[in-house]
Amino acid sequence: MMKEYINEKIIEIENALKLMFNKRHGSIRDEFNEILYYPISAGGKRIRPILTILSCQLFDDDYKNAIIPSIALELIHTYSLIHDDLPAMDNDSMRRGLPTTHIKYGEANAILAGDGLLTQAFEILSTADVDNDILRKLLFELSYAAGTDGMVYGQYIDLYYEKKPMDFEMLKLLHSKKTAALIRCACRMGAIISKANEKDLASITEYGECIGLTFQIQDDILDYIADEKELGKTVGKDAKNDKLTYVKQFGLDGAKEQASIVTEKAILAIKKIETKNTDKINILIELAKYIIERGN
Numbered sequence: 001m002m003k004e005y006i007n008e009k010i011i012e013i014e015n016a017l018k019l020m021f022n023k024r025h026g027s028i029r030d031e032f033n034e035i036l037y038y039p040i041s042a043g044g045k046r047i048r049p050i051l052t053i054l055s056c057q058l059f060d061d062d063y064k065n066a067i068i069p070s071i072a073l074e075l076i077h078t079y080s081l082i083h084d085d086l087p088a089m090d091n092d093s094m095r096r097g098l099p100t101t102h103i104k105y106g107e108a109n110a111i112l113a114g115d116g117l118l119t120q121a122f123e124i125l126s127t128a129d130v131d132n133d134i135l136r137k138l139l140f141e142l143s144y145a146a147g148t149d150g151m152v153y154g155q156y157i158d159l160y161y162e163k164k165p166m167d168f169e170m171l172k173l174l175h176s177k178k179t180a181a182l183i184r185c186a187c188r189m190g191a192i193i194s195k196a197n198e199k200d201l202a203s204i205t206e207y208g209e210c211i212g213l214t215f216q217i218q219d220d221i222l223d224y225i226a227d228e229k230e231l232g233k234t235v236g237k238d239a240k241n242d243k244l245t246y247v248k249q250f251g252l253d254g255a256k257e258q259a260s261i262v263t264e265k266a267i268l269a270i271k272k273i274e275t276k277n278t279d280k281i282n283i284l285i286e287l288a289k290y291i292i293e294r295g296n
């Protein structure tokens, strides 16, 4: 059930992205557009936009007004990958199975592409077909999750501890900010669009936080065991850099066990939601399990 659902929604997400970047502006603006679209068209699992659509559909069958916010989130996610790969940050040459944006177009252009996608996210979000009070909430959710108390702060923590020992509490904070913030935001935005009550919003938030953490634990596991081609990016970097990860803290089996425990927590949270759309609850449960089983 999950596979068909995801494949169907990915088509809609890809089409919406294509439409946005297919627009011709004339002159060198079109060349810039090509740079902006390169990292987006490289693919990616589109987990965040799918989560926004799914969590909207928990409470409302009509999810069309969740597409634009979901795409806004994907633009922010893509900008973060472009900037994370820059020489001044993670200095990576492969992403989504292709040369990173700075390798393909140069460093300055990659910085601009990231800046452009980040800003464009808010531009398109402002056009979402939702009531003004909901739009205000979405603007807050997205900027909070992406910004200086969310993902950007997570990235700062990551860089700060590059050459210093980090304890486990800080590792959890790092994951909550750098990785879970956008995933939690994806879930919250969908539920806000479909006007979920406070109790259900709290449950979907907990679900998002938990799968955000398991997403990162699995990322740690994949960095340790995966094949570079299969993953579409450089692997083994954590061990090489002697970074604290779930695998370093708990060992490979221990990290897998931690991921299972947190997945169960996510499932418990999602089961608390009262909705007639139980098929969407089931897909979210399948998705939580997929996150710790995925190979890329």
Ligand code: GRG
Pocket: 043, 044, 045, 046, 047, 077, 079, 080, 081, 083, 084, 089, 096, 151, 152, 155, 178, 179, 215, 216, 219, 296
């Ligand atoms: C530069 C402000 C700034 C933030 C960067 C996203 C990020 C923060 C760093 C990327 C490094 C990393 C491995 C982060 C944790 C997990 C993660 C976000 C992986 C990539 O997300 P996926 O697997 O990627 O959803 P796709 O390509 O499928 O969209």
